[in-house]
Amino acid sequence: MRFPCSRDKVPFSYDQYDRPFVMKALVLSESLAAARARLAEALQAAGRPATDARLLAVSKTRPAAMIREAWHLGQRDFGENYVQEALDKQAELADLDDIVWHFIGPLQSNKTRAVAEHFAWVHSLDREKIARRLNDQRPEGLGPLNVCLQVNISDEPSKSGVMLAELPALAGAVLAMPALRLRGLMAIPAPAESREAQREPFARLREALAALQERFPDAPLDTLSMGMTADLEAAVEEGATLVRLGTAIFGERAASQ
Numbered sequence: 401m402r403f404p405c406s407r408d409k410v411p412f413s414y415d416q417y418d419r420p421f422v423m424k425a426l427v428l429s430e431s432l433a434a435a436r437a438r439l440a441e442a443l444q445a446a447g448r449p450a451t452d453a454r455l456l457a458v459s460k461t462r463p464a465a466m467i468r469e470a471w472h473l474g475q476r477d478f479g480e481n482y483v484q485e486a487l488d489k490q491a492e493l494a495d496l497d498d499i500v501w502h503f504i505g506p507l508q509s510n511k512t513r514a515v516a517e518h519f520a521w522v523h524s525l526d527r528e529k530i531a532r533r534l535n536d537q538r539p540e541g542l543g544p545l546n547v548c549l550q551v552n553i554s555d556e557p558s559k560s561g562v563m564l565a566e567l568p569a570l571a572g573a574v575l576a577m578p579a580l581r582l583r584g585l586m587a588i589p590a591p592a593e594s595r596e597a598q599r600e601p602f603a604r605l606r607e608a609l610a611a612l613q614e615r616f617p618d619a620p621l622d623t624l625s626m627g628m629t630a631d632l633e634a635a636v637e638e639g640a641t642l643v644r645l646g647t648a649i650f651g652e653r654a655a656s657q
């Protein structure tokens with residue numbers, strides 16, 4: 401059976417798989433291509449170079465086989481929210497040695513060691529205590545852990561993230577930790593309908609990063625982790641360098657996930 405997929409890019413034959421798998425693989429190759437095109441278009445519309453932002457595929461709740469498929473299609477950065485789920489998938493995908501794992505979910509004290517040992521990035525750092533544990537637990541041979549500070553940019557009382565007023569103090573503390581490399585800021589704004597309303601919190605995050613860059617000129621602050629399926633364009637207009645797409649790449653998640 402032949403399928404109109406790009407066989408040359410995939411180092412195994414689809415013929416050995418059943419039809420549902422093949423259909424899923426085709427859908428993923430199309431949705432990933434569409435997500436790349438969407439990011440490229442957004443960058444162009446914003447007058448930014450095509451290499452200015454990259455795609456982080458949010459693979460929480462998706463099976464390891466789907467991640468492997470995306471990897472075969474050239475995707476390298478993957479974001480996970482749940483530590484145990486991520487560790488299980490990482491074990492299954494241990495042969496993909498250039499895959500880059502990003503932890504993007506809430507992080508509790510009892511999970512910091514696993515994250516320090518098994519991820520290249522943490523986007524959801526919002527407390528000094530957690531930073532200190534990651535710093536102490538990062539294995540030396542792995543080099544510094546890249547971190548973004550998550551900011552509660554829409555001022556939502558029960559949400560994760562450091563408040564803007566407390567950001568400089570937390571950034572200063574993290575910068576003093578040798579096993580962490582402070583790369584920038586991350587936010588998940590409250591949902592908004594219009595492009596203008598979506599842009600506003602992203603603009604605040606961009607300004608907060610600029611203020612930190614001014615205050616800490618020697619820090620490697622080059623990352624704005626912002627923009628998801630619903631608001632990628634607004635985030636790119638405001639300077640996103642890493643957009644975190646789940647639904648646009650892998651399809652709808654089951655309700656409540």
Ligand SMILES: Cc1ncc(COP(=O)(O)O)c(C=O)c1O
Nearest residue numbers: 458504628629630644645646647
């Ligand atoms: C922190 C974070 N970023 C990005 C995403 C991706 O969201 P979407 O599926 O809307 O692209 C999720 C999904 O849950 C998430 O938790």
